[in-house]
Amino acid sequence: MVALVVLAPIGCGEHAGSTAPLPAKDSGDPRVDRALELIAASRPDEANVLLEEVLDGSPRDARALLYAGVAQQRAQRPAAAIPYFERALALEGGPPEIDQVHHFLGWSLLDLGRLEEARRAFERHLELRPDAADSHFAIGRIDLEEGALDAAAVRFRRAIELDAGNPRRRSQLAKCHVRLADVALLRDRLDEALEELQRAVELDPRMHQAQYRLHRVATRLGREREAADALAAYERWRPR
Amino acid sequence: MRGALAAMLLAGVALACATWTSCDATARPALHLEDVTGTIGVGVTVVSGRAPSSEILEVKGGGVALIDFDSDGDLDVFVPNGATLDDPESGPGARLLENLGGLRFRDATEAAGIRLRRWSFGVAVGDADGDGLDDLAIACFGPDVLLRNAGGRFEDVSADAGIGSPAWGTSCAFVDIDSDGDLDLYTTNFVEFDPRRPPPRGRYMGVEVMAGPAGLAPVHDVLLENLGDGRFRDVSESSGCRAVPPSTGLNVVTLDIDGDGRQDIFVANDSMPNFLFRNLGGGRFEEIGARAGLALNADGAAQASMGIAVGDVDGNGLADFFTTNFSSDTNTLHVNLDGATFEDRTAPYGLGIASGPFVGWASAFADLDHDGDEDLLVFNGHVYPEAASGLLDAEYEERPLLFERRGPRFELARPGSAGAWLGARYRARSAALGDLDGDGDVDVVFTELNGPLHVLRNDAASRAGSAWLIVDLEDRTGGNRRGIGSRVTLIAGERRQTRWIHGGGPFQSASWQAAHFAVPNPPAEATIEIAWPDGKPQSARVTGWNSRMTVSR
Numbered sequence: 001m002v003a004l005v006v007l008a009p010i011g012c013g014e015h016a017g018s019t020a021p022l023p024a025k026d027s028g029d030p031r032v033d034r035a036l037e038l039i040a041a042s043r044p045d046e047a048n049v050l051l052e053e054v055l056d057g058s059p060r061d062a063r064a065l066l067y068a069g070v071a072q073q074r075a076q077r078p079a080a081a082i083p084y085f086e087r088a089l090a091l092e093g094g095p096p097e098i099d100q101v102h103h104f105l106g107w108s109l110l111d112l113g114r115l116e117e118a119r120r121a122f123e124r125h126l127e128l129r130p131d132a133a134d135s136h137f138a139i140g141r142i143d144l145e146e147g148a149l150d151a152a153a154v155r156f157r158r159a160i161e162l163d164a165g166n167p168r169r170r171s172q173l174a175k176c177h178v179r180l181a182d183v184a185l186l187r188d189r190l191d192e193a194l195e196e197l198q199r200a201v202e203l204d205p206r207m208h209q210a211q212y213r214l215h216r217v218a219t220r221l222g223r224e225r226e227a228a229d230a231l232a233a234y235e236r237w238r239p240r
Numbered sequence: 241m242r243g244a245l246a247a248m249l250l251a252g253v254a255l256a257c258a259t260w261t262s263c264d265a266t267a268r269p270a271l272h273l274e275d276v277t278g279t280i281g282v283g284v285t286v287v288s289g290r291a292p293s294s295e296i297l298e299v300k301g302g303g304v305a306l307i308d309f310d311s312d313g314d315l316d317v318f319v320p321n322g323a324t325l326d327d328p329e330s331g332p333g334a335r336l337l338e339n340l341g342g343l344r345f346r347d348a349t350e351a352a353g354i355r356l357r358r359w360s361f362g363v364a365v366g367d368a369d370g371d372g373l374d375d376l377a378i379a380c381f382g383p384d385v386l387l388r389n390a391g392g393r394f395e396d397v398s399a400d401a402g403i404g405s406p407a408w409g410t411s412c413a414f415v416d417i418d419s420d421g422d423l424d425l426y427t428t429n430f431v432e433f434d435p436r437r438p439p440p441r442g443r444y445m446g447v448e449v450m451a452g453p454a455g456l457a458p459v460h461d462v463l464l465e466n467l468g469d470g471r472f473r474d475v476s477e478s479s480g481c482r483a484v485p486p487s488t489g490l491n492v493v494t495l496d497i498d499g500d501g502r503q504d505i506f507v508a509n510d511s512m513p514n515f516l517f518r519n520l521g522g523g524r525f526e527e528i529g530a531r532a533g534l535a536l537n538a539d540g541a542a543q544a545s546m547g548i549a550v551g552d553v554d555g556n557g558l559a560d561f562f563t564t565n566f567s568s569d570t571n572t573l574h575v576n577l578d579g580a581t582f583e584d585r586t587a588p589y590g591l592g593i594a595s596g597p598f599v600g601w602a603s604a605f606a607d608l609d610h611d612g613d614e615d616l617l618v619f620n621g622h623v624y625p626e627a628a629s630g631l632l633d634a635e636y637e638e639r640p641l642l643f644e645r646r647g648p649r650f651e652l653a654r655p656g657s658a659g660a661w662l663g664a665r666y667r668a669r670s671a672a673l674g675d676l677d678g679d680g681d682v683d684v685v686f687t688e689l690n691g692p693l694h695v696l697r698n699d700a701a702s703r704a705g706s707a708w709l710i711v712d713l714e715d716r717t718g719g720n721r722r723g724i725g726s727r728v729t730l731i732a733g734e735r736r737q738t739r740w741i742h743g744g745g746p747f748q749s750a751s752w753q754a755a756h757f758a759v760p761n762p763p764a765e766a767t768i769e770i771a772w773p774d775g776k777p778q779s780a781r782v783t784g785w786n787s788r789m790t791v792s793r
Binding site: 045112 | 445446531533536539540581585588589592595596597629630631632633649
């Protein structure tokens with residue numbers, strides 16, 4: 001039985017990785033299982049201590065390498081994460097979830113501004129798992145950064161299709177709508193942006209980044225009441 | 241065996257050439273600057289406390305200014321310089337480098353009578369007393385300073401001029417707030433800090449690091465009105481600039497942002513919302529940063545804003561702002577949509593993700609490769625000596641970023657592709673841009689924290705094949721002789737290029753006060769349109785390419 005550990009959403013900036021579910025099979029080493037719990041509990045440095053212990057004894061433990069990379073990524077240390085992912089990918093016959101290494105590697109590369117390498121990592125992940133919504137989303141982010149608005153919109157919509165109706169993915173769906181709003185704004189389509197942001201805050205009212213955007217767009221459209229409501233929601237949920 | 245190794249190496253070189261297309265030294269790319277620091281004739285080390293830094297006072301570094309102090313037509317270099325925690329009033333002293341031509345300098349500090357040794361940060365250049373000579377305003381840890389230029393020699397007139405805010409000043413900018421023709425002065429202040437009682441160390445990303453700015457009390461900025469003769473009075477309260485919370489001000493630029501003929505003030509704050517003071521006239525301002533969309537980034541996050549670059553990235557004739565920020569964040573491009581509304585368009589211009597690992601400081605737009613559009617230069621360096629890629633997601637010494645404008649986007653130049661300096665790592669902080677060698681293109685000076693002043697020579701004018709034009713303004717109607725706060729637009733055929741001669745600079749610094757343009761395939765006739773600081777328009781015919789022209793009123 002595969003237990004799914006959904007890692008905490010990072011936010012609209014998508015910094016430090018994805019929200020992709022990280023499958024946690026029984027690793028045979030309780031320290032690895034415990035490390036995964038710590039990562040999910042936003043305690044990546046403690047996880048890393050455990051994982052380093054495992055890797056000291058078993059430097060080719062693919063799961064420990066994968067999770068050590070994820071722990072570094074969640075601690076906002078993408079440069080430190082990459083060697084773990086690369087070591088995991090260099091192993092032959094890794095565990096079934098090893099394909100996700102490409103995805104997490106992609107986010108680390110993206111955080112370091114290495115766009116082309118990141119794109120290749122996400123594309124490799126999609127070759128292995130074509131329905132991985134997060135990698136479509138990530139490539140959309142790269143497209144957006146490269147000014148390819150049409151391509152970005154296609155990726156975000158594909159990610160929405162793949163996650164539609166999944167109650168566990170509401171936050172990620174909201175992010176996709178936020179990014180579609182960004183595309184619409186760049187095309188000066190304010191009404192379209194407004195609709196996307198309305199969908200985003202409906203899916204995840206606590207997404208303060210979406211609320212702030214909604215406030216800005218509603219203000220520009222003269223929808224004062226909606227702008228004020230969004231600003232109040234933003235103020236309520238933004239980090240202090 | 242050795243032969244096989246050599247063959248492999250050669251194969252590697254061939255591959256590299258195919259990949260990078262820049263192996264032929266004679267076929268340099270147009271975007272190229274040469275670090276000539278070692279040949280300028282003078283070495284300057286910018287002091288900023290101990291190395292490695294242990295307190296926040298030590299990490300901002302010192303500013304730099306380009307000023308023609310001796311009125312000989314070329315740009316000299318002023319470095320305010322810092323001090324140390326044990327004696328903030330008595331550092332090694334400011335330095336003035338006289339330009340001898342050919343990018344050679346000599347130390348003119350003593351000859352010019354400069355004896356400033358207080359820990360100094362930002363610097364502004366302007367004719368404070370309206371005598372036709374550029375003076376120096378300096379933001380200090382301790383009382384700020386005004387050095388009056390008395391014909392190539394400087395006098396400290398701070399006390400008589402009413403300058404001397406005791407707070408920790410970081411940057412300053414001259415601005416004519418009331419359109420009376422003289423230059424007023426805005427100074428950003430940072431936080432309260434007592435070197436004798438430093439705060440306990442804090443934590444960042446799980447690592448013990450120096451304290452601040454969180455936990456230290458922010459300080460109000462200061463706005464001083466020029467009484468017309470180089471004496472100032474504090475109008476911070478009456479102007480409305482104190483109707484905001486105390487702030488962690490690090491940088492400021494001044495120009496007419498909304499095109500209403502009044503000078504506005506944009507303030508970059510560290511880890512709190514930026515300010516946009518809209519000039520209401522009559523010496524009054526209202527803070528509209530949040531309303532205008534300049535206070536926060538697209539996510540609604542306050543950033544650690546430091547550098548400010550001013551340019552017109554979308555060609556609508558309105559000033560856009562690029563701000564540099566901390567690591568694990570992105571720099572931000574705020575595009576001015578209509579004079580009243582800004583939108584964060586960092587990502588589609590290609591300026592976001594690349595900046596993630598960097599702590600950005602000085603930043604400036606300039607057409608460095610003379611292809612008719614402005615490129616973007618960003619200097620970086622972390623504040624925490626503990627920084628390492630495996631620890632804090634960033635290195636302590638970081639390479640600069642150079643974004644070449646290509647069509648609708650900016651593309652990050654590869655490390656080293658525009659000169660070895662672009663691949664080197666620095667503790668860079670401030671920078672100033674101007675044509676130091678009078679060859680028609682824009683050179684760069686930048687400072688390092690507890691490191692040397694660097695000079696980057698640009699030879700684009702002789703390489704690129706484009707025409708160039710430098711426009712100086714001369715305003716004889718008042719003391720703002722160089723027209724600080726003016727907008728200059730070149731109309732050449734179908735193309736319009738807009739520049740601002742703004743107050744404030746890339747970071748704690750003052751670039752030259754001129755407008756530089758490059759025009760590939762220049763038409764025979766072209767026009768310059770000026771909007772003077774008070775908004776009054778003026779047009780002038782371009783009298784010739786590859787030249788410097790002055791527009792007067």
